[in-house]
Structures are given as C-alpha cells and as structure tokens.
Amino acid sequence: MVTARQIAQLCGVSVATVSRVFNRPATVSAATREHVERVARDLDFSPNEAARALSRQRSTMVGLVWDTDHRRHSWRHPFLQDLLLGLKSALSSRGYHLLMLATSDDSGSRNPGASLADPVAYVSMTRRHHLAGLVLIDSGTDAEAFSAFAHSGLPCVALDVALSGPRATYVTSDNASGAADAVRHLAALGHRRIATITGPHGNVPAAARTDGYLRGLAEAELPFREDLVVTGDFYRESGFAEMRRLLARADPPTAVFAASDEMAVGALLAARAAGCRVPDDVAVVGFDDIEVASLVDPALTTVAQDKRGFGTAAAGALLSMLDSDEVPEPVRLPTKLVVRDSCGSQR
Amino acid sequence: MVTARQIAQLCGVSVATVSRVFNRPATVSAATREHVERVARDLDFSPNEAARALSRQRSTMVGLVWDTDHRRHSWRHPFLQDLLLGLKSALSSRGYHLLMLATSDDSGSRNPGASLADPVAYVSMTRRHHLAGLVLIDSGTDAEAFSAFAHSGLPCVALDVALSGPRATYVTSDNASGAADAVRHLAALGHRRIATITGPHGNVPAAARTDGYLRGLAEAELPFREDLVVTGDFYRESGFAEMRRLLARADPPTAVFAASDEMAVGALLAARAAGCRVPDDVAVVGFDDIEVASLVDPALTTVAQDKRGFGTAAAGALLSMLDSDEVPEPVRLPTKLVVRDSCGSQR
DNA sequence: CTGAAAGCGCTTACAG
DNA sequence: CTGAAAGCGCTTACAG
Numbered sequence: 111m112v113t114a115r116q117i118a119q120l121c122g123v124s125v126a127t128v129s130r131v132f133n134r135p136a137t138v139s140a141a142t143r144e145h146v147e148r149v150a151r152d153l154d155f156s157p158n159e160a161a162r163a164l165s166r167q168r169s170t171m172v173g174l175v176w177d178t179d180h181r182r183h184s185w186r187h188p189f190l191q192d193l194l195l196g197l198k199s200a201l202s203s204r205g206y207h208l209l210m211l212a213t214s215d216d217s218g219s220r221n222p223g224a225s226l227a228d229p230v231a232y233v234s235m236t237r238r239h240h241l242a243g244l245v246l247i248d249s250g251t252d253a254e255a256f257s258a259f260a261h262s263g264l265p266c267v268a269l270d271v272a273l274s275g276p277r278a279t280y281v282t283s284d285n286a287s288g289a290a291d292a293v294r295h296l297a298a299l300g301h302r303r304i305a306t307i308t309g310p311h312g313n314v315p316a317a318a319r320t321d322g323y324l325r326g327l328a329e330a331e332l333p334f335r336e337d338l339v340v341t342g343d344f345y346r347e348s349g350f351a352e353m354r355r356l357l358a359r360a361d362p363p364t365a366v367f368a369a370s371d372e373m374a375v376g377a378l379l380a381a382r383a384a385g386c387r388v389p390d391d392v393a394v395v396g397f398d399d400i401e402v403a404s405l406v407d408p409a410l411t412t413v414a415q416d417k418r419g420f421g422t423a424a425a426g427a428l429l430s431m432l433d434s435d436e437v438p439e440p441v442r443l444p445t446k447l448v449v450r451d452s453c454g455s456q457r
Numbered sequence: 458m459v460t461a462r463q464i465a466q467l468c469g470v471s472v473a474t475v476s477r478v479f480n481r482p483a484t485v486s487a488a489t490r491e492h493v494e495r496v497a498r499d500l501d502f503s504p505n506e507a508a509r510a511l512s513r514q515r516s517t518m519v520g521l522v523w524d525t526d527h528r529r530h531s532w533r534h535p536f537l538q539d540l541l542l543g544l545k546s547a548l549s550s551r552g553y554h555l556l557m558l559a560t561s562d563d564s565g566s567r568n569p570g571a572s573l574a575d576p577v578a579y580v581s582m583t584r585r586h587h588l589a590g591l592v593l594i595d596s597g598t599d600a601e602a603f604s605a606f607a608h609s610g611l612p613c614v615a616l617d618v619a620l621s622g623p624r625a626t627y628v629t630s631d632n633a634s635g636a637a638d639a640v641r642h643l644a645a646l647g648h649r650r651i652a653t654i655t656g657p658h659g660n661v662p663a664a665a666r667t668d669g670y671l672r673g674l675a676e677a678e679l680p681f682r683e684d685l686v687v688t689g690d691f692y693r694e695s696g697f698a699e700m701r702r703l704l705a706r707a708d709p710p711t712a713v714f715a716a717s718d719e720m721a722v723g724a725l726l727a728a729r730a731a732g733c734r735v736p737d738d739v740a741v742v743g744f745d746d747i748e749v750a751s752l753v754d755p756a757l758t759t760v761a762q763d764k765r766g767f768g769t770a771a772a773g774a775l776l777s778m779l780d781s782d783e784v785p786e787p788v789r790l791p792t793k794l795v796v797r798d799s800c801g802s803q804r
Numbered sequence: 805c806t807g808a809a810a811g812c813g814c815t816t817a818c819a820g
Numbered sequence: 821c822t823g824a825a826a827g828c829g830c831t832t833a834c835a836g
Contacts, residue, residue, distance in 0.1 A: 111584050113830085115829075123807085125829085126808080129830065129831055129832085130806085130832095133831075139805055139806090154577075154581060157831095158587075158828085159585045159830095160511040160829080160830090161812090162829080162830055162831075163812090164812045164831095165829080166830085174557075176545075186538060187538065191533060191534065191537050191538065194557070198523075207556055207558060207582075208556070209518065210521075210555040210557065234503060239506050240505075240506075375752060402748060405722060405752060405753050406752050406753075406754075407753075462814095471824075472813085472823095473816080473823060474821090474822060476814065476816085480815075485821070486822090504814065505812085505813050505814065506814095508813035508815090508828090509814055510814090511812090511813080511827095511828045512814050512816080512827075513815065
C-alpha cells in the first residue's frame, strides 16, 4: 500500500504537507497542492484509516446498534433493508461507513432480564473503535438502555424512540397524523364504530398512533369509546387474537385501525377465520406499508412510512452533529395514506 | 479511556507484557498474567482497535460488499435481515464486526455501464481499513466484478455466486435438489406438463434451479419439452409476464415451477388476472420461502432456503480462513420443500 | 506556506 | 519470562 511518506518523497515535500493537502487544503499553496494531488491520484493513495483514527482520535465510522438477540426471538424490523439503504447512501456521500456493532453476547446465551445486550460493552466498543457517532435502532424495549449511549456524549440518533442527551436526537414518522388520516378516512366512509388495535405500552410510535386515533375520532366528531381500544404488540399473532375478540362481541366494530401492518394482516386472517368478509363486514386499515400489504387479500389499505427517508434523515442528523455542536431537532417524517381494498372505499 | 500503559504502570510491568497477556497469554507467567488481567478488568480496559489495527496491519472488522446503487433500482435481497443476523452473531462470537462498505458512488450518480460501484474503490477501502476479510452479497450481476476481490488475496466469501481465488469460497443453497424436489412433488400430484420460469441467465442459483427442474423431470420419467422453459429475472413482474404468456398458449402447462417466490407471486397474480384458478387450473410452486409466501392467496408451496444459515455459514467459512491458510470447500445448504396450498396437494 | 518533531496506543522481533 | 525500542501511518501544534 502506498503511504503518505512515499507521496511526500516523490513530491519533495514533507508528510505534514501531504497530510494538509487532504485535511486542510486551504493552508497549502496551490502549486504544491496540485502537485501532491496529482501524484496521490496517480498512485491511488488514500490515507490509512487506522492511522488516521489513531492520531485524530476519531474514525470515519458510524456504529449501528441493532439488537438481534432480543428476548423476542422473532424480532424483525419492518423495513430494515430500506433503512440501511438510506443510511448507507447518505453516510457514504460524506465518507462515513456503517459498523454493525456486536458484542460477544450476541452469539448466544444471555441473561434473560437484560433488554439490550450489555450496553456497557457497546459503549466500550464505541470508544475502542473511535466511532464518530451512533445510530440506534429500537426493537421496542431498548429505550431505557439507549440512554446509556445518549449520555456517553457521542453523537447519537435513534430511530422511533425519543432520545435525549447532550448530543442526541431521533427520527420518527408523524405517527399521530398518519393514524388520524386513517381514522378520518374510515369515518368518511360512514363508519361509526371504529376500533383500534394498538402497539405495545411504552413504545413511542405506538402511543403516537393511539393519539392519532383519538384525534381522528374527534375530528370526525365521533365519540371515543374505551372498549374500542385494545392492545397488541405490533406482531401478527396479537392482531389475530385481538381481532378475534373484537368480532366475537355483541356489537363488533365495523372498522378496525391496526397500528401495524403485521397486526392488520393478523386481523385479516382472524376475520377470514371468523367467516367475516373484509371490507364488507368489517373494514381494516394498517400502518407501515410493508411489502405484504399489497399482496394480502384483500389488499391492505395502510399508512405508508417513508422507509428510506428514515435512513436518510438519520444520517443527515448525525452528519450535522459531526460538523457542528448544535443538536438537530427531532425529525418527524410525513406519512401517506395508501388506499387499497381492505377499507372498502374502492367498491 | 484507559490505556495499556496505565495498566502497565499500575501492575509494575511493561506495556509489552500487558500486550502479551492479551495476545499470547501462554508466554506470560501465571502470576503476572493474573495480576494484569485483574487490573485490566477492574479498569474496564480493552485495547484500542485503531492502534491495534495499525500495528498488526489487520483489523477485527469484516467488510460487507452490498451493492445498493445497482442499475436495477429496486434491487432487494430476499432475506437480507436474516442473513445479517446470522453473519453478525457468528462473527461476534469471535470478536469480529461487520463494516458495511460504501463508496462515494453509492450516494448517487454513477455511470450506468458499471455493474458494481467501482470495485477498485472497494478494494482500496478494504486496504485502508485493514479489513480481515470480505463477505460479498451478489445482486445478480456482480459476479464479474467480484473477481477483483477474490484476486486481491484477502479472505473472501461470496453468497450465491461461485467465487474462486487464492483465499475465496462461497455459500449457496442446494438449488438443484430443491428444484428437483419441487418438480417431483408436482409430478407425484399427477402433473405431466410442468413448466418453469427460470431466473436470469448467468446467475448461478438460477442455472442450478433449472438443472434441478430437468433432474426432477427425469426422475419422474417425464419428457423434457423446451417450450416449457421460459426465462424470468427473479422479480415479480417477469413472473407475471411469463405466466400470462404460458396461460395464453393452446396447451398451457398444468403446473409451474417458478425459480423464486417473487416470480411465483407474479404468476399467481397473472393466473388470477387470466381467470385461472390456482391450484385447480394450474399449480404453482416457488423458491425461497420469503415472508409473503404464506400470506398470498392461495398460500404458496415453495422451496425454503436456510436464510439465517447463509449468514452463519458465510461467517464460518470466513473465520476458518482467518485462522488457517486452508480454503474451505464451497458450502451447499440444504433446502426444504414447504407444502402449502398453491400446489394443490392439500385438497 | 512549510518542515521537524511529538504523539496517537498498540505489537513484535530482539536481547537478556 | 520480561523489558527497551522500533515501528505501524497518520495528524497537529509549534517554529520559522
């Protein structure tokens, strides 16, 4: 590998000058700068990252904290691929790379009480690698553990969980508006008994979607009925179970807003199992717009999140913290109601 | 951050000894080893990775080459999340981390002729970070570009593409057997005119699945008919288009083996659009067992790949190359036929 | 605008 | 078994 020293010798300058050409080009005379740049390009030189990180005490890597060994064994992010895509392309435009952090705990056994694989190990990992910043993906119950990161002073941006700290912010969808849109849409179709299957307690997006449900109801001038709010956990099985219970009631709802597509799919299956037609007997609307939404039968009407935008926004917030000391405001991504067949408005 | 020097001073030994305790514990006397270990643990010391990488000329990171800015804008891996999960947990058990490589090209514009974002840039990235090895995810057309990596001498393991080089190997599913299983299953159900919608030309798994189709036919003593083999590209649209054409024929097939679930879903939609009932009028079997397979209507019979096993096997192959000079044989993961409704055997 | 020098925190022959 | 020393390849005050 060609080193700065070699470039320096070839150009008849010191390594310090070569370094300056790459780090503070303005402080180098145009002539020598161009000379160094040309030679460096010809020899395909680029500074060794390990050496650079060592001397600057900061690498060009951003850590990704993604807890994969969660108690909920089947935990899956609804749109990890898009997220990574967005993160990667936004980060790479500024020369940063994503390091998927893993602790030895990830490999297997763990004491089942812990919510995130040893946050201390992650924080130490972070220092060892001189990471420039951290992106935190919430798996639903890591919120508390995340504060260890937020308080480490490192630039942090969390996804879908409110994070605060000296250099921490977060990005989330405008969950309340999205949910309100869904409910208003159902109300406009004539539904008066609109139930909701919420996400788990303590989850930020879940709470916001429930708020949005209430707001949508109020905006449509529909009364709030406590018994129409049932609690799920974002996963399909809970959607199935809660829907079954709702349909077994004496006065079942005529429409259901599920706070995730997974639950909405579960609800669809429960309706089918109960011999209940969707949307004729009961309308269903979901949230997320994951791939299956358009494939289930009937195709699911849902509130789409800007999946790739999540990654882009997270990267943007992180990058801005890397250049300045200002902490960006939390980002709230707009959502979009995607009308398909399960709500009945297409008939 | 606590450094080896501090530990050394506290223990009254040299930094060299501290280093040895962590790297060649056998060369240190039991007494001093234990002393150093205890102090290090108490102070939560762990060696700085940048310094270590610099002096050893090798980091504890494994690069992930995942081309996200492909010409095929909508390129998606069918099970990236499971793959990453498997990779991460297997790698972390040995202290390695995954670095998602990105070149500046990833951010946007690229000359449309290139099949992988500047492989040269990736290779240089690899050296700059002193990566220990590389995992290559094929997006279907990167095979050629991958050889640049394979010949760099760095330990490489590719997924779903045959890679050879001084220290390169690959992992793939046993695509031929899986396809043969699917075809034999259809034949056992009485089908005699079994068509296949293949993957794209030049793609390794696609070719193997076509081979398996032929083998299955032969094993069921069914004649091969060239006109029953049509070419898709693994994506839904091609499945839709090819299925439509197949069904429009004078003597349409009674069963179709699609070389991917995405295409099988497309085929299902085409059948529905053509007023053709599945499985009554035509049976469909897919390949992959992605999440939607169980959700489409009718639920898709398919050949399941060991998604997480891909990651685990890739990590295993890489790790073994990291400790020894032997190059592991290519890994061929077993597949499993998952019988649901679209093949008609459940009736 | 540029160079010499110190320093980032490890690892590893080389002596002893 | 252990230490002193050189070296990994950069960056950055400090002089000039």
